[in-house]
Amino acid sequence: MALESRLDLKLSQKLILTPQLQQAIKLLQMPQIELAQTLNNELVENPFLEEEIEEPEMDGQIVEDIGASVSVDDTEIPLEGLMNFSVDEYFEERGSDGRDLGYFAPDIEEQPSYEIFFSKKLDLYDHLLWQLRLSNAPDRVRIVAEVVIGNIDEDGYLRATEDELISSTDANIDTVKSAVELVQGFDPPGVGARNLKECLLLQLKALNLSGTLIEKIIVNNMEDLQKKKYNNIARQYNSPIDDIIAAVKIIEGLNPRPATSFSSVETNYIVPDVFITKSDEGYQIILNEEGMPRLRLNNSYRKLLLRKESLTKEEREFLKEKLRLATELIKSLDQRNKTIYKVSESILKFQRDFFDKGVQFLKPLNLRDVASDINMHESTVSRVTSNKFLACSHGVFSFRFFFSSAIHSDNGQVSSTFVKDIIKRIISEEDPRKPLSDQMITDMLKKQNIIIARRTVAKYREELKIPPQNQRKIYE
Structure with missing residues (x-):
């Protein structure tokens, strides 16, 4: 097959977004705060843009009074006078009318900057590093412990495995374990844990509750604890249900995210557009x-x-x-x-x-x-x-709150957002000792002429981030 070059004409249609249209689309979907930041950046970068500032209006008589009080001397100063006018004479003349020259006066002390009065919020890394410097651990352990602290996330969990710590520090396994154990003994209790179970156990150790029924429940019954199957736990340990509930209340008082008080995440408030x-x-x-x-x-x-x-x-x-x-x-x-x-x-x-x-x-x-x-x-x-x-x-x-699907009822179509609001209100008014099941909520909606399936109630409940019946039950 011979190779040859030739020209072909082909007619086609394409949708091409111009730079102006791309910018319009980008601005259109920006929220209020992000748009303000973008415009401020453009003010800095583009010399043709300036901010329009409304100047306060002044009364005409006030303007005339101001103009009358200001006298302008148009007398031209001779060049010789400018050449012979010294710096000392300038400041002497400026200070002769009683005005304070501030930093030029020899008896005035320099005022401290306002920046020194603002303290930086102590973050988790600095807090743990401060405790490490006060520890009496060997130098080889302290070096690895500093690497461990650097691998702790904002919730207080260690996100590096022992193998990764060994490869990054060239230390042996015993030194790495000692370093991890050292950091796990720091404040806040539970810091440096690899998972939720270890985090709770470290907090129990700080409370001197190791070896108790509480520790056994955390080690062996996390799934039953999540689903609030307290009767199963009571039968397993042959303990009264009251003891199990008392242990659960202590567990609920533990912090699954021990480093939340050191979080540097700023709260973003909603700004209406x-x-x-x-x-x-x-x-x-x-x-x-x-x-x-x-x-x-x-x-x-x-x-x-x-x-x-x-x-x-x-x-x-x-x-x-x-x-x-x-x-x-x-x-x-x-x-x-x-x-x-x-x-x-x-x-x-x-x-x-x-x-x-x-x-x-x-x-x-x-x-x-x-x-x-x-x-x-x-x-x-x-x-x-x-x-x-x-x-x-x-x-x-x-x-997006104002856009919702339609649900058929005896009174016509109703919004799914309205149905979610009813479900949320029904659950908020239930007896926490006897929470309502999804089928019970379905029956209550049916009495209000809203006919939906039980699985739809479960779907809306999950979208509202409301736990199921067994997890909403409160034991006293």
Whole structure:
């Protein structure tokens, strides 16, 4: 077969996302805090962007008084006077009117920085390292123990095996075991454990409860303990059920995550993207712009770009590119706000009864309904409702809260979110000594004309992270 080169024409259609469209999509799905950080970064990187700051309005008379009180001396200082004016004379003149020169005065002590008054929160690594330095262990054990401390996670568990510690320290197995045992004796009790069972046993050792019934239950009956099969445990050890319950209460008081008090994870608070408020004129939709920089184009750089003779070719191309990026960012941000407003307005339209009366009047709704209502693609609505929150008189809700499937009842269709709320309320009002089974909850829903299967109740209960009947039971 001979090889040959030739040209072929082929006609095809492709969907290509332009950089501007990619940026618009990226901004659209950003939550409030992340968007504010992105805009602040753009303010630093793009010289054409500046933040629009509202200046406080001043009364006209005040402005005239200020202008009258300030006198401007236009007298030109001779060059000889400037040349002969010494630094000492300058500060003597500045200080002659009673103004404090601060750090220039010899009798003024330097004030300490405010930064020294802020203490760093002690983390787990520093806390364990401090105890290691106070220990009397041999040097070879202390070296391995420092590596052990470096392999402890934020919950307090050792995430390195003995073989990994041996390979990283070139120590023998006895030294590694001694180092692990040394760290496991540090505060907080339970730190350095390899699993939950070892963590609880270390805490029992610190409480001088080793060798008791509590230790036997942790070693042999973790599965029965999880499922609250206390009668099985009582029969196994031939002990009264009251003793088993007393032992279980002590176990429940132990900490499965001993290092939580040293956690450096910051709490992230929910910031609503949209506020819906009710007034005499009806509902109002307000986009949350708190902490969000208001962008505008910098006129100085725009004028500089017009003066072509003062710029090189590379400088002019750089400024043109930055101007294009700044313009596209402002347009994309404006389009994002309009899209979020339209989606919020559509949700208000479909879920008007919810905003008027509460959760029990939430209606079934899907993304397709909103997309058809505002003449947008379903994927666009999905991006808008992702990781965003809406605040109203009933609380702060995720946008996805308003979208739920329909469940048929004798009174028509009801929202699955409403059914979950009923299940949650039924379980919260049950007797903890005699918790309700999924079938009992199904029967109670049937009395309210909501017909769903038992497995659906179990599914909704698991989505609500509510444990099953036997794990909700409380023994007294």
